[in-house]
Amino acid sequence: MGYQSIEYGVEDHVATITLNRPEALNALTDDMLGELGDAVHHAGRDAAVRVLVLTGKGRGFCSGQDLRSLNAQPGERDIGRHLDQYYHPLILRLAALEKPTIAMVNGVAAGAGMSLALACDMRVAAEEARFTQAFVRVGLVPDSGSSHFLPRLIGYARALEMAMTGMIVDSHTALAWGLVNRVVPSEQLAEETYKLAQALAGGPPLALGMIKREIAYGASQPLAAALEREKDFQIRAAATADHREAVTAFFAKRPPVFEGR
Numbered sequence: 538m539g540y541q542s543i544e545y546g547v548e549d550h551v552a553t554i555t556l557n558r559p560e561a562l563n564a565l566t567d568d569m570l571g572e573l574g575d576a577v578h579h580a581g582r583d584a585a586v587r588v589l590v591l592t593g594k595g596r597g598f599c600s601g602q603d604l605r606s607l608n609a610q611p612g613e614r615d616i617g618r619h620l621d622q623y624y625h626p627l628i629l630r631l632a633a634l635e636k637p638t639i640a641m642v643n644g645v646a647a648g649a650g651m652s653l654a655l656a657c658d659m660r661v662a663a664e665e666a667r668f669t670q671a672f673v674r675v676g677l678v679p680d681s682g683s684s685h686f687l688p689r690l691i692g693y694a695r696a697l698e699m700a701m702t703g704m705i706v707d708s709h710t711a712l713a714w715g716l717v718n719r720v721v722p723s724e725q726l727a728e729e730t731y732k733l734a735q736a737l738a739g740g741p742p743l744a745l746g747m748i749k750r751e752i753a754y755g756a757s758q759p760l761a762a763a764l765e766r767e768k769d770f771q772i773r774a775a776a777t778a779d780h781r782e783a784v785t786a787f788f789a790k791r792p793p794v795f796e797g798r
């Protein structure tokens with residue numbers, strides 16, 4: 538796709554975006570953020586893509602905003618505009634993608650790099666992975682969705698401790714806290730991640746997209762509203778060919794083949 542600071546590929550219905558600035562632990566530059574946003578958009582529009590995997594090249598997942606740009610003098614750089622222009626559309630696009638997303642966390646995830654991992658639906662981490670809300674260590678506050686995702690995943694007290702101390706959380710603690718879905722030895726990271734990705738890619742695409750929206754909605758809405766949303770989506774799911782195929786396959790004692798309609 539002609540990208541310079543990321544790699545993008547699709548195989549067996551799974552798109553993979555690899556952040557590719559390993560010398561800086563994949564710190565995010567404007568070019569990289571632009572390419573990342575474009576690739577997520579592309580994955581969303583490509584009917585052949587059913588699952589998106591996001592990972593980093595080298596020993597880091599993503600070390601957040603490239604700190605060189607934060608060296609600017611006060612007034613030289615408009616952080617609010619920067620967030621509006623790059624981070625917010627990217628995080629919103631990732632979260633709104635009606636396809637499952639998996640962060641394959643190969644190494645450290647810091648600052649907005651951790652936010653990126655949190656904005657994915659699931660996280661599979663290598664044992665070497667570490668997580669830090671590094672913002673506070675450079676005198677900043679959580680951004681790029683961390684304040685939204687983190688307390689929902691690990692609870693208020695732990696989220697505050699991470700955000701206020703910038704502590705580095707290892708992969709096993711991350712698993713115990715519910716920050717990641719599973720931790721595997723690094724040599725099995727790709728295998729385990731793509732096993733999960735393939736399982737999801739074999740699922741009913743329309744239902745998976747609705748499940749993603751339903752769970753996000755249900756996590757923040759009163760029970761009565763969640764019940765209404767479930768009903769609305771269930772009516773739509775029940776009308777799909779994939780639902781009929783699944784029931785037929787069940788009685789035929791064969792695996793279903795889903796077509797996304």
Ligand code: T3D
Nearest residue numbers: 560561562564600601602603604619620647648649671672
């Ligand atoms: O601009 C806006 O719109 C605001 C948005 C802000 C969002 C944010 O993300 S703010 C937070 C930015 N990130 C950080 O503060 C993290 C900085 N990095 C670290 O604290 C550490 O590197 C890690 C804890 C992530 C990993 O530590 P370690 O010891 O494993 O690696 P290291 O030796 O520190 O880093 C390796 C190299 O990567 C090193 O370069 P060198 O010395 O080998 O040439 C280091 O400078 C570089 N690197 C790491 N993080 C960044 C980076 N270079 C630029 N920007 C980085 N964020």
